[in-house]
Amino acid sequence: MTVPVFEEYEPAADCGCPGCAQRRRTAAALPVRHGGHPAAHGARRALVLVTAAGVVLSCGVGEAAATAAGRDARAGAEVDPQPVTPQGTVGPLDGGGASGPPPAPGTAQRTTTRTEIITRAKKWVTAKVPYDTTAYWSDGYRQDCSGFVSMAWNLGTNEWTGSLASFGTKIARADLEPGDILLFHNPADPAVGSHVTVFGGWTDLTHSHYLAYEQTRPNTRSATTPMAYWSNSSQYVAYRYKGIVSGASDSGSVTEFPGTGKFGPGADNAHVTRLGQLLIAQGGKRFYKEGAGPRWSDADKRATQAFQQAQGWKGAEADGIPGPHTWRLLVGGTGRKIPAAGAGGSPSGTAAYPGKSFFAPGQSNGHVQKLGAQLVKKGYGTHYAKGPGPRWTEADRRNVEGFQRAQGWRGSAADGYPGPETWRRLFA
Incomplete structure (x- = not known):
């Protein structure tokens, strides 16, 4: 040797x-x-x-x-921008939120709620905070991905990808809830691939994609992301902040699903009121004449069903009774909002998503023709030789793929077959 x-x-x-x-x-x-x-x-x-x-x-x-x-x-192939490294190191806050040195080991961690974590993350998204490993935002946190998570978790110090895990508990990906994180730290070379995102909630029933809040170039963003990330997916680990509390400090909000028994005909409790408030915040105000109340009503059912259908759900998944998934999306504020009355994709609209089974080889129906006409209207009909028709063809698939890729989607999210989110955006 x-x-x-x-x-x-x-x-x-x-x-x-x-x-x-x-x-x-x-x-x-x-x-x-x-x-x-x-x-x-x-x-x-x-x-x-x-x-x-x-x-x-x-x-x-x-x-x-x-x-x-x-x-x-993969040279020449279009891929999502890679996370920017290297990461900053552990340190105190800087800028407008300067504080003392990092807390000593064993010091009690700050407490927070899931809603508070997502709210803080959204503030950076709204402000479009520029990515910078050496700069600090007005709240004192460093403007890279680990500084972003330090801010969202309200740690009081600027951590890096090599130290964030100590503030959380490792969990299974199937147990992820809004406010948890997905972390990849490369100990062999922290400058290669290390990245962290805040989990905002699942965006599909198969749990193949989620809403990621992250700090990356050019600025903070929230985007539908394949589980667990565009690159190094298998090496991302899910963590839950150790200082998370049920929600007592969040103006009376309840994070955990109270159970289906709290909703439906005859129900009269604070959970029904909370449901109505969440639905109104998600665009369901038109269903309530007098606002949310504790007694279950037809308004609660119709608003819940409208929210479920806005996610692309059908049948038993959109029965108007909230389940754990409906509740998580409402509480986390991560689901798609209820469209305005008559808007594309709404329960009463003319362009409600009919289901994936209508768009497959051998299918011939009015939904395919409606899809093709909308693709042409949006400028994505280049593969049609004679114009769209009722029979599903490869031209339909390639035009849909072009539209999906224009949304920034890749891989299975841009396979050319329209799902609920493709349909919603196409007819928006």
């Missing part, structure tokens, strides 16, 4: 090759303890593993090579 040779390697300052250029960029941005370059951070030099036979013996290097090969294979 060939014995690997370790040699010191410092990229030449004037070398223009891609390897040296990349090493200089990475090293200049990282602190020494994360592998920073000695010219920027001190006297330490990077060690490079070299083998006389040219055989890679390091698992880490092997994985890096595989990753590089994967990137080459």
Whole structure:
């Protein structure tokens, strides 16, 4: 077996090759303890593993090579922007919200509710906070992905992807609820792929996509994202903040679903009032003549059904009685709002989503023709040779795919077959 040779390697300052250029960029941005370059951070030099036979013996290097090969294979393909690294380090707040040093180990964590976490996350989305690993927003938190989560969780310090896990409890992805996070920290090289997002709720019944609140270039955003992320998906771990409370501090809101027995004919309790308030906030005001109240009424049922249908649900999933999924979307404020009366996709509208079964090879119906006409109207009819018709064809699929990709969707989210969200946006 060939014995690997370790040699010191410092990229030449004037070398223009891609390897040296990349090493200089990475090293200049990282602190020494994360592998920073000695010219920027001190006297330490990077060690490079070299083998006389040219055989890679390091698992880490092997994985890096595989990753590089994967990137080459995807060259030219459209992908979602990769998370920006490196991340900032642990530190006190800065800017307008400056505070003292980080709390000592064992110090009691601050408490918060799920609704408060999502509300704070939405503030940065609304403000379009620019991404910057060295700048601090007016609330004192650093403007990178870990600073964003530190802010949303109200930690009082600026953490990084290597320390956030200590503030949470690891959970299964199936147990994710709004306010939890999905974290990928790459200990071998924190500057490669490390990222974290705030989970905002599932956007489909199969739990293949979720609403992600995240800090990335060019600014904070909320977007439907494949589980768990566009890249390094299998390595993201779900965490729940240890300081989360039921919601007593959230103006009387209740996060946990109280059970279907609290709703329906004859029900008279505070949960019905809360349901009505949440539905009104999601666009259901027109169903209530006198506002939300504790006694279950037809207005509650019709508003709940309208909200469920706005998510693209049908049949028993849109029966007007709230279940756990309906409740989570309402409480977290992450579901699609109830459309205005007569708007596309509303229960009484002419363009309500008919279901995926109508759009498949061999299908011929009026929904296919209506879809094609709307695609042409929106400027996505380039693949039609003679115009849209009632029979589903490859031209329909390719036109739908073009529309989906224009929304920024990739992979299975842009397969050319219209789902509830594609239909809603197309007819909006």
